[in-house]
Amino acid sequence: MSTSEQWQTVCRREALAEHQAIEFTVNETPGFILAHKGHISAFVNRCPHLGIGLNWMPGRFLDVDRCFIQCATHGALFTIDRGQCIAGPCQGEALTPLETREQDGELLVRVPA
Numbered sequence: 001m002s003t004s005e006q007w008q009t010v011c012r013r014e015a016l017a018e019h020q021a022i023e024f025t026v027n028e029t030p031g032f033i034l035a036h037k038g039h040i041s042a043f044v045n046r047c048p049h050l051g052i053g054l055n056w057m058p059g060r061f062l063d064v065d066r067c068f069i070q071c072a073t074h075g076a077l078f079t080i081d082r083g084q085c086i087a088g089p090c091q092g093e094a095l096t097p098l099e100t101r102e103q104d105g106e107l108l109v110r111v112p113a
């Protein structure tokens, strides 16, 4: 399998500001990529509680303090770095992380086929 089959470009690096998220769909998988304290994370946009999308507003995934990813439906909180649920109905479960990398000023994610 070639690199181009595994990695998909989702946005330019400069398009992703601190505490912002950009949504994407690759291989029919909805996801989001976000920047936090200089670190880039990406996850499948699916809450482990009910298997539905985390956000109601486009690009809005963080809680009011911008410390956790928050599910808009029942308020579950997930760590930004690893997607671990630390409060809410799916406590102990986790978001599905996606590998990310930066190449030539673009952000890429690897989505399972």
Ligand code: FES
Residues within 6 Å of the ligand: 047, 048, 049, 050, 051, 052, 071, 072, 073, 074, 075, 076, 088, 089, 090
């Ligand atoms: S659907 Fe996400 S916490 Fe219930």
